[in-house]
Amino acid sequence: MTRKTADILSGLGFLILAAAFWAAGCDLTGISRIFPTMLEIFMALGGVALVLNGLRKGLTEMACEGTPTWRRIWLITASSILYVACMPLIGFYVSSALFLFIMAMVLGTRRDLAHAGLAAAFSVGLCVLVYVVFRMLLLVPTPAGALF
Amino acid sequence: MLDYVLSALGHLIEPLNILLMLGGLTGGILLGALPGLTATMGVALMVPVTFAMDPISGLVMLGAIYAGAIYGGSNAACLIRTPGTPSSVATTFDGFPMCQAGKADEALYTALLASAFGGVVGTIFLLFMSAPLATFALKFGGPEIFWLCIFGLSTIAVMSRDNMLKGLLSGAFGLLVSTIGIDPNSGVPRFTCGFYPLAQGVEIIPAMIGLFSFSQVLVLLGSDRQFIAEYSPSKGAFGRVARKLLADCKVNLLRSSVLGTLIGMLPGAGGEIASIIAYNETKRWDDNPARFGTGVVEGVAASESANNGVIGGSLIPMLTLGIPGSAVAAVILGALLAHGIQPGFKIFTETGELAYTFILSQMVVNILMIPVGYLLAKVMAKILNIRLTLVAVAIVTLSVIGSYAIRNSMLDVWVVIVFGLIAFFGGLVGLDTGAMALGIILGPMVEENLGKCVHLAKAEGSLWNVFFTSPISLLLILFTLLSIATPFLLELRGKKKARRTAACMESRS
Numbered sequence: 001m002t003r004k005t006a007d008i009l010s011g012l013g014f015l016i017l018a019a020a021f022w023a024a025g026c027d028l029t030g031i032s033r034i035f036p037t038m039l040e041i042f043m044a045l046g047g048v049a050l051v052l053n054g055l056r057k058g059l060t061e062m063a064c065e066g067t068p069t070w071r072r073i074w075l076i077t078a079s080s081i082l083y084v085a086c087m088p089l090i091g092f093y094v095s096s097a098l099f100l101f102i103m104a105m106v107l108g109t110r111r112d113l114a115h116a117g118l119a120a121a122f123s124v125g126l127c128v129l130v131y132v133v134f135r136m137l138l139l140v141p142t143p144a145g146a147l148f
Numbered sequence: 149m150l151d152y153v154l155s156a157l158g159h160l161i162e163p164l165n166i167l168l169m170l171g172g173l174t175g176g177i178l179l180g181a182l183p184g185l186t187a188t189m190g191v192a193l194m195v196p197v198t199f200a201m202d203p204i205s206g207l208v209m210l211g212a213i214y215a216g217a218i219y220g221g222s223n224a225a226c227l228i229r230t231p232g233t234p235s236s237v238a239t240t241f242d243g244f245p246m247c248q249a250g251k252a253d254e255a256l257y258t259a260l261l262a263s264a265f266g267g268v269v270g271t272i273f274l275l276f277m278s279a280p281l282a283t284f285a286l287k288f289g290g291p292e293i294f295w296l297c298i299f300g301l302s303t304i305a306v307m308s309r310d311n312m313l314k315g316l317l318s319g320a321f322g323l324l325v326s327t328i329g330i331d332p333n334s335g336v337p338r339f340t341c342g343f344y345p346l347a348q349g350v351e352i353i354p355a356m357i358g359l360f361s362f363s364q365v366l367v368l369l370g371s372d373r374q375f376i377a378e379y380s381p382s383k384g385a386f387g388r389v390a391r392k393l394l395a396d397c398k399v400n401l402l403r404s405s406v407l408g409t410l411i412g413m414l415p416g417a418g419g420e421i422a423s424i425i426a427y428n429e430t431k432r433w434d435d436n437p438a439r440f441g442t443g444v445v446e447g448v449a450a451s452e453s454a455n456n457g458v459i460g461g462s463l464i465p466m467l468t469l470g471i472p473g474s475a476v477a478a479v480i481l482g483a484l485l486a487h488g489i490q491p492g493f494k495i496f497t498e499t500g501e502l503a504y505t506f507i508l509s510q511m512v513v514n515i516l517m518i519p520v521g522y523l524l525a526k527v528m529a530k531i532l533n534i535r536l537t538l539v540a541v542a543i544v545t546l547s548v549i550g551s552y553a554i555r556n557s558m559l560d561v562w563v564v565i566v567f568g569l570i571a572f573f574g575g576l577v578g579l580d581t582g583a584m585a586l587g588i589i590l591g592p593m594v595e596e597n598l599g600k601c602v603h604l605a606k607a608e609g610s611l612w613n614v615f616f617t618s619p620i621s622l623l624l625i626l627f628t629l630l631s632i633a634t635p636f637l638l639e640l641r642g643k644k645k646a647r648r649t650a651a652c653m654e655s656r657s
């Protein structure tokens with residue numbers, strides 16, 4: 001990504017965030033409003049400055065470690081969202097075991113039976129470990145659902 | 149005092165107490181290494197256990213868990229860029245890059261030795277300077293704490309030297325996020341959009357897990373790596389780190405530990421603030437600040453010595469005034485009261501044996517931390533030999549359960565995902581995650597104390613008198629101005645140096 005694009009995108013992002021907070025807090029009054037308003041104004045002005053800065057800049061590349069593998073990024077993001085959304089429905093342990101097993105299979109390089117066995121052992125093992133440490137030893141509740 | 153110290157030493161060599169210290173340390177380190185499980189939770193869980201014990205043994209164990217958990221957070225911070233406790237946020241800045249450079253063992257040993265050093269310094273202050281420091285801490289009212297927070301925020305200027313505007317805006321966004329929920333001054337809910345759970349606000353730990361841990365999962369899975377980092381334990385790493393710390397980091401360790409102790413004394417200001425301030429002070433005064441964040445021993449040493457220095461600091465007002473300097477100190481205070489021990493200056497005379505045993509146990513705990521932490525670090529570093537895909541999905545699951553465990557709310561789990569995405573995509577356009585984290589951590593304190601100042605100003609009829617007349621406030625304002633000016637001054641110095649070198653080269657040729 002070029003610095004020009006990065007500055008413009010980040011500037012627009014700050015402008016949108018400032019506007020969103022402004023809209024969400026427009027009914028606030030008195031002391032509750034002072035601090036957030038100061039920040040919203042600062043973010044809006046800063047956002048404008050970043051956009052203008054970006055428009056003036058040349059197309060110099062930003063330093064980065066290489067092109068990320070977007071397929072894996074979208075995959076883990078989407079599956080994490082699905083995992084968290086399913087958790088209150090089917091429970092932490094079942095959703096975690098499924099998430100861990102499926103992701104270990106999908107993200108892994110091999111698809112054979114041995115790998116499936118390893119993925120299953122890994123997912124069940126981690127869930128058992130979490131159950132023992134959180135539920136049994138520390139008595140910390142985990143999200144409950146219809147299954148477990 | 150000497151009588152009490154001698155009898156305290158007698159208690160500390162009792163096998164049961166040694167066992168409790170070792171057990172507390174081990175449990176604390178493991179607890180601290182797990183994201184979401186904090187020192188406060190660990191100590192609070194063990195308080196009922198102490199009721200069946202002699203108060204001295206119970207307190208010794210609680211102190212060991214406290215010290216172990218604060219150090220334990222650094223293990224996850226270095227190995228998987230997940231701050232095990234909020235205090236280890238700054239440790240991720242250099243600890244994880246060290247790990248990625250194949251120096252995981254050096255990062256872990258640096259954190260271990262620096263933590264032990266910081267803990268010992270904090271205990272020395274607790275032992276010898278309790279009374280004057282507690283009186284000093286009492287002078288910190290709303291305006292002073294407000295300026296301390298502003299000083300903390302000014303470190304963004306050092307943190308984001310490459311792009312200060314983006315750093316400042318990231319910090320402002322963090323501050324704005326911290327305003328979500330009930331307003332600390334008027335009790336009015338803000339930015340909740342009618343969603344009731346948001347009235348509790350955005351909890352710091354899930355936000356940190358999202359910013360540092362979930363975003364890192366995305367970064368790691370987006371790379372072509374097979375493992376988080378190449379790791380092969382190098383022989384003599386522990387000795388090398390010890391020699392490096394002794395030779396090059398004496399001033400850094402001492403400064404960071406003292407800073408940690410002093411900040412720890414202030415109610416509400418904990419290890420997370422101390423470690424970030426200490427990290428930035430070390431970076432500011434270094435000859436080459438640009439190397440920080442790339443994996444330098446000094447960064448890890450500053451952060452870890454400061455957050456363990458906080459322990460001694462937070463116990464000073466707790467023991468002498470009955471005012472806890474941190475959440476864990478508040479739990480320990482509860483344990484003291486439950487055992488019928490009244491904190492206050494009389495604790496050193498009426499229950500001197502207990503007080504001195506507790507204080508000296510902290511010294512022993514910090515020394516025992518070195519062998520215990522060394523063995524555990526060797527085991528924990530093995531995580532780097534597990535395939536990246538398995539570690540990454542395990543981090544997601546642990547982040548989920550760790551964030552849920554804080555207050556049993558699914559909102560916190562969503563906070564992890566949302567902040568992870570913000571940090572990942574924000575990172576692509578050059579936003580500063582550290583500054584964002586600093587804003588979220590300091591935001592509630594800034595606003596609460598700003599509100600106090602405004603109320604005070606209304607009562608006194610002068611804003612100027614409240615904000616700008618106390619000597620401590622003036623000193624903190626001076627530090628803040630210096631902090632903001634330092635990057636510019638350092639840049640000027642660098643330019644001058646470069647010009648002088650160029651002139652020398654010219655005259656030689």
